[in-house]
Amino acid sequence: MQRFTLFAIFAALVAFSVDATVYFKEQFLDADGWKNRWVNSEHKSDYGQFKLTAGNFYGDAEKDKGLQTSQDARFYATSARFEPFSNEGKSLVIQFTIKHEQKIDCGGGYVKVFPADLNQADMHGDSQYYIMFGPDICGYSTKKVHVIFNYKGKNHLIKKDIKCKDDELTHLYTLILNPDQTYEVKIDNEKVESGSLEEDWDFLPPKKIKDPEAKKPEDWDDRAKIDDETDTKPEDWDKSENIPDPDAKKPEDWDEDMDGEWEPPMIPNPEYKGEWKPKQIDNPNYKGVWVHPEIDNPEYSPDSEIYKFGNIGVLGLDLWQVKSGTIFDNFLIGDDVKEAEEFGKETWGVTKGPEKKMKDEQDEQKRKEEEEKNKEQETATEDDGDDDDDNDDEEEGEEGEETPEESEGEGEEDEVQAKDEL
16 A cells, blocks of 8 residues: 555656646856846847846845846846747746845836747837736835736736735745636735636626616606605794894994995804705605616627637846846746746745845844944034033133233232322
């Protein structure tokens, strides 16, 4: 029994290794070798440059190296090619890590998956792609995960709002597209959104539409409440909204010839009750809210292959950033969800802890330096204040002391006065 169990496990592992296919993987582990695999677009002459680095903080100095945007306020456009494939009949998994260590204020962090016939040297913002996926941040209002699919030549945005991570640490983004027309979005190997393609995108016309021939019957009463016809207005109801101020008095200097006839100012009437309306009662003829009947939409046609892309062959970074510093790494395109999950654990999962530790240590060191700097400034300010006090004391002392000449002069005057008195 034990031998059979081991054999079953071995067979399952063999089947897994055969069935799981990785079409593209990039970890930038061979120094400058990536430059032979990635092609920079020449569509614009002033694209920003990528550089290979692990950034200012990391979990592993070598394994965390990735492509980093290096120039502010620039468009970026580079891509890598792989053997073309179709995802027909199988899942498609797109995964990568991203770190906005620059405290990104406005810029893209997404990837695009292109058809194999893309001219990489001419890739630009209007180049037709299959899928666009990843975070996009701009100010406080835009902090979302884009999931855009191209269907019959038109790009369709997801109708749901998926919040992205906006801190400075590395995060793992995963998109899963299944042949049963479902999808899943994961961040840091945790599901954050899922659903069906037909429901969460407007790929197809609606299945049902309002019947254009149907109209609400003329005698349909949709008033839940009506006026009580037996209710009457009280006789003392009508009061003026404003009345003359009874406490007001004509000024003594009022001249009717010059100022005209004096009238007291108006004030709100405390007895004013507003416009009278009869009380409301339940409408005995109420039929409820009329619902427009629906019919099958003649323009709707089901499509069981919305998920399918027939010639996938290029992964690209085509984005704009105001403040540079974002690092892209650990790209994976495959057909097995478990394989992608394990790859995420082996890369981001291993280095995320040490990376955060280094970041926390740097922040603590920076905090201490700021405290020390503030203390030095406060001490310098206090010393300046003490010097001013000393100077003031010296000046006061100089003014209050008598000079020898002044003392001698005063003595002579006393002597003269004494002789005169004699």
